[in-house]
Amino acid sequence: MNTIDQRIISCLVANARSSYADIGKVVGLSAPAVKRRVDRLLETGVLRGFTAVVDPEALGWGTEAFVEVHCQGNIAPARIRARLEPLPEVVAAYTVSGAADAIVHLRAADIHHLETALERLRGLEIIDRTVSTVVLSRLLERPPTPDRNPE
Amino acid sequence: MNTIDQRIISCLVANARSSYADIGKVVGLSAPAVKRRVDRLLETGVLRGFTAVVDPEALGWGTEAFVEVHCQGNIAPARIRARLEPLPEVVAAYTVSGAADAIVHLRAADIHHLETALERLRGLEIIDRTVSTVVLSRLLERPPTPDRNPE
DNA sequence: CCTGAAATCCATCATTT
């Protein structure tokens, strides 16, 4: 992992379908050299894969919410994960500091669908209480760029 | 936008670098037909683009937080967005219902970096008060799949 | 709106420095 790898990652974050030759032009390497590095980054897990960015609105997933989840007693993160994973509306979940045990990011088709998703979430045995915050508008959403400079 | 488009999107979400020929085999179309549909989906904005999924840990961005932002008086979402956009640690931001005006998703290299990012955030004139929740572990994080069924 | 063919370009491997 060095500067060249980071620049390759930047290229792929910007456009995952760009050719190795094009990336090579940017970073100053030949196509096979770029491929070897990308393979290695995938191998080591720095790159998890490549995905399409879709507009949730266009697909009918325009409603979302953040839900603070409070569990009963002490529960292992893995157990929370296991319960959340089958729910298709859960797009992300994190254990957190503070009063809540986890924050769950939900995406649904509309308010009604969000409500049913919330009901299912609250129906999980491990969950004691939830506090939900409905998203009114997406202000900003961007991929984590590898070249941001701490400080 | 029909079922075939959705299945093409599913393929690209699963792997943005798969070839048009491979997608065609899955959805029962020739490679040129797939390409034209993908071009149209990009054109109409249903597909925003293609990106690499990177492991934040591996890049040294292992610390994150969700911050409730409370603003002074009534502030247009666009103004909030304009203030947040220059901060590189802000990976997402939403206006929300409830007491807070916005939720900001921060990603930083470590706790110290997170602290400085928070200070910068709290230094914005429009911001009155913040409540931050530090992420302890990522339980789940997945792309929005286009084929989840409401209900 | 699709298929099928043709030209170009790319990915990928073996070889060389």
Add this chain to the structure above:
DNA sequence: AAATGATGGATTTCAGG
């Protein structure tokens, strides 16, 4: 580790149904 050159496969354009 990277450049180079060869080849098999992909992308992309175009003609035609």
